[in-house]
């Protein structure tokens with residue numbers, strides 16, 4: 469075994485996964501996600517596949533073609549930083565289906581009661597996967613050396629909605645048989661649930677996986693920019709004023725650094741507990757509401773996150789040890805000087 473990354477169990481002798489199809493049932497009452505992950509490999513492969521996990525319960529590992537169980541092992545003694553490796557024995561397989569559930573102690577998932585939100589009327593959940601927390605949402609090769617495309621069906625209670633670092637394809641009623649094998653149709657299709665479908669067609673390191681769900685509303689800022697906010701019309705109004713220059717920022721960024729490759733640059737204003745100023749999730753930057761200052765100066769944080777669209781999201785540090793490469797560069801400085 470030869471590790472790819474000091475903070476991951478990913479093995480350099482094994483293939484990188486190329487796509488993960490997720491079915492995620494959000495259970496706000498237990499602060500958990502019951503889900504499945506269909507992990508695709510570039511070619512048929514025989515041998516061990518080692519994935520990262522932390523505080524995740526695996527209920528089954530399945531051959532998606534025959535639906536027969538596959539042998540797997542998960543370490544009983546978790547590394548305090550890296551978590552527990554999952555080792556799956558594959559024999560001429562190009563994909564594997566893992567059925568799992570997250571823990572309320574997931575280091576990536578922040579579950580908020582209605583009282584902890586800005587609006588105070590509905591629960592909320594969001595992810596923060598940088599740097600090694602994606603493995604506590606779904607099993608994966610949790611190193612930036614791995615680049616994955618993903619799709620997701622998110623099953624959530626009405627009237628909530630979701631956003632992701634991905635393109636939203638649909639909001640529709642649940643369909644029997646489409647859910648995770650760990651979720652019966654009676655639960656997946658209950659009449660108080662809705663399904664939202666997403667696709668991320670550009671390969672990203674796992675730390676850029678992002679999901680938020682709650683009472684979220686949005687308003688266009690320009691042809692490829694929109695602001696979303698939790699907290700009702702007052703927060704959305706203030707956010708739209710603060711970030712009214714975002715479309716122009718993207719144009720300036722393109723003039724300096726080349727084409728903007730992620731199609732959309734939307735921003736989400738989270739509830740106050742978000743522990744960072746901003747997080748550069750592609751297509752959907754996450755922001756703390758404290759950047760809404762009333763005089764548009766909060767947009768400086770957006771400049772920094774936008775600069776990551778080139779340095780960090782397009783060109784990424786290879787291992788979790790070198791995130792400083794993403795942050796110590798002059799792109800935000802040039803962009804800031806040009807805009808202000």
Ligand SMILES: [Zn+2]
Nearest residue numbers: 772776794795
């Ligand atoms: Zn940054």
